[in-house]
Amino acid sequence: MSKTIRRAAMGGIATLGFAALLAGCASAPAETGSTNAAASNALPCMVSDAGGFDDKSFNQAGFEGLNDAAKKIGVEPITVQSDSETAFAPNISSLVDQNCTLIVTVGFALADATKAAAEANSDIDFAIIDDASITADNVKPITFDTAGAAFLAGYAAADYSKSGIVATWGGMNFPTVTIFMDGFAQGVKYYNEQKSKDVKVLGYDLTAPDSATFTGGFEANDVAKTTAQNFIDQGADVLLPVGGPIYQSAGVAIQESGKDIALVGVDSDLYESDPTYKDLYLTSILKGIKTATDTVVTDAAAGNFTSKPYVGTLENDGVGMAPFHDFESKVNSSLQGEIDDLKAKIISGDVKVSSYLNK
Numbered sequence: 001m002s003k004t005i006r007r008a009a010m011g012g013i014a015t016l017g018f019a020a021l022l023a024g025c026a027s028a029p030a031e032t033g034s035t036n037a038a039a040s041n042a043l044p045c046m047v048s049d050a051g052g053f054d055d056k057s058f059n060q061a062g063f064e065g066l067n068d069a070a071k072k073i074g075v076e077p078i079t080v081q082s083d084s085e086t087a088f089a090p091n092i093s094s095l096v097d098q099n100c101t102l103i104v105t106v107g108f109a110l111a112d113a114t115k116a117a118a119e120a121n122s123d124i125d126f127a128i129i130d131d132a133s134i135t136a137d138n139v140k141p142i143t144f145d146t147a148g149a150a151f152l153a154g155y156a157a158a159d160y161s162k163s164g165i166v167a168t169w170g171g172m173n174f175p176t177v178t179i180f181m182d183g184f185a186q187g188v189k190y191y192n193e194q195k196s197k198d199v200k201v202l203g204y205d206l207t208a209p210d211s212a213t214f215t216g217g218f219e220a221n222d223v224a225k226t227t228a229q230n231f232i233d234q235g236a237d238v239l240l241p242v243g244g245p246i247y248q249s250a251g252v253a254i255q256e257s258g259k260d261i262a263l264v265g266v267d268s269d270l271y272e273s274d275p276t277y278k279d280l281y282l283t284s285i286l287k288g289i290k291t292a293t294d295t296v297v298t299d300a301a302a303g304n305f306t307s308k309p310y311v312g313t314l315e316n317d318g319v320g321m322a323p324f325h326d327f328e329s330k331v332n333s334s335l336q337g338e339i340d341d342l343k344a345k346i347i348s349g350d351v352k353v354s355s356y357l358n359k
Contacts, residue, residue, distance in 0.1 A: 042301035044070055045078040045100035047091045049107035051218045051244035052081055056274040057267045058244050058289065062129055063246045065293025073301045088113040096121055104129065104293060108176050114139065122194060123306045125294050129289060130176040132357070137307050144287040144312040146266075147183030147355035150240075150317040150344045152227045153264050153285050154187020155240040156321070158199040159335050160262060160282060167202040167231035168357075169213035171224075171243025175356045178204075180242040180266055181212060186353055202231050215246055224249035226352060232257050238282060240264040246288075251277035262327065269322040280331050282331075284322040288312050309358070315347045 015333040045101045046066050053063040070077040075217065078098055082092040083291040088110050095103050096117060103124060105114045108131040118126045125138050157166045168184050172175040181204040188201050203213040215224045227240060230249035239261060241250045249263055254261045254277075263270075263277060265284030270277070292310055299305060312318020319341065324331055 001340040004020070006292070006300050015098045015160055026182065042073055042075055042099065043078070043098075043100050044075070044102045044297045044301065045106065045112060046097040046104045046106060047088065048079070048081045049088075049109050050082055050084055051107075051220070052083075053079065055244045056270070057247075057265075058130075058287075059106050060273070061268050061287070061289035062104065062293045066297055068103060068290070069294045069297035070299070072298060073260065075301075082110075085109060089116065096124060099111075101125060101299060102127065102305070104297065107131070108174050109135075109214065125300050127293075127300075130294070132309055135224060135307075140307050141309040142289075142292050142296060142304065143309060143358075144289075144292075144319050145314075145355055145357045146285060146287055146312075146319045147177075147179050147357070148314040148343075148353045149184070149285045149287075149321050150180045150183025150185035151190070151351075151353045152321045152343060153240070153283055154184035154189075154201075155191045155342060156186045156283060156324075156331070156339060157184070157240070157262070157264060158197065158336060159192035159195075159338075160327070160331050161199055161233045163237045164198065165200045165202060165235045166238040166240070167234070167236035168240035169203040169215065169227055169231070170241075171218040171246055173212065173214050175212075177242050178209065178212065179357070180240065182206070182209065183353060183355065184240050184264075190351070194214070202236055204232055205212040211319050215243065218244040218246060220248040222249075225253050226275060228253035229257070232259065232261060236261070238262045238264065238267070240285075242266050243345075248274075248276075251280055254280055265322070271322065271325045279326060281322075282327050283324055286320045286322055288318045292318065314343060 047058045051059045053059050066077050081089055082088055092113055104127045104128050111131045111133050114128050115134045118136050129142045132143050168181045185201045185204050185206050185222040188199050205211055217226050224246040239250050241247045262282035263280040264282055267287050269284045271281045346353055
């Protein structure tokens with residue numbers, strides 16, 4: 001097991017361009033959780049998953065939210081970066097030993113370790129991003145119903161595609177990964193129904209989700225690159241890789257192909273957070289991880305921690321779709337209006353988008 005424990009820097013991280021207001025998820029009464037984290041002695045802490053705090057995506061957004069909250073509180077948080085799954089439990093334990101008052105774990109993969117630590121330390125508050133499996137007075141789930149936002153991106157991808165083929169794949173087969181893929185495929189299906197088209201989705205089949213394509217991890221490596229290349233070779237001209245930095249491998253594959261292929265990002269607006277591939281981004285599917293983390297940490301420090309789940313949706317702007325940026329002149333002139341109208345219909349319930357969070 002290897003790990004890096006570091007004091008979280010107050011600066012030096014690229015600003016993510018998504019300021020979500022999750023007003024629709026009101027906190028439960030304070031008595032449902034512990035209130036040990038008064039601002040005067042609050043010490044918020046965080047454990048990453050294997051992607052690391054510099055993934056320009058999922059972990060980094062949580063890291064920035066922690067820093068923003070800590071700055072307002074007037075404390076210096078402690079962060080621990082996990083290099084592998086075997087580091088999760090020891091890393092959480094190290095933060096318990098350092099008297100952290102709130103420990104935020106970043107990702108569903110840390111659920112078992114978080115649950116065990118919370119059960120063993122009822123006087124410490126925990127929050128876990130992207131997992132709702134733990135029911136405990138001292139654990140707050142932070143989740144995002146990204147299916148609606150992915151639905152919009154799927155619709156946009158289908159409209160933009162010139163080949164009539166788009167593709168999506170994930171890092172690993174977890175609900176918080178497949179929710180993007182499933183929503184994306186639902187959006188393509190809806191587009192086909194509305195426009196009498198037949199845009200195909202590679203990598204994910206709504207009728208056989210167990211056959212979906214996964215790279216087996218969340219690293220930008222040769223497997224992730226080869227996976228992207230396989231879809232490019234099959235004619236896909238819009239790619240949605242879901243799983244932290246695996247999009248970077250897709251970006252390399254696109255550049256090496258020399259073809260006109262668009263990339264859809266996840267979690268953060270990658271056009272803003274990682275300009276390396278900015279000319280490739282059609283859009284990004286947004287999760288308000290930064291704002292949600294900031295809010296939960298700040299509330300806990302004020303003594304207002306609760307275990308009521310924090311859920312981001314299209315309705316409360318906890319999830320969304322990024323602008324088209326450099327693709328604004330490349331997409332059909334009517335597309336943004338169609339996306340805005342479709343978003344309103346999803347919020348009103350006129351258009352149904354299913355996910356594991358709303359079934």
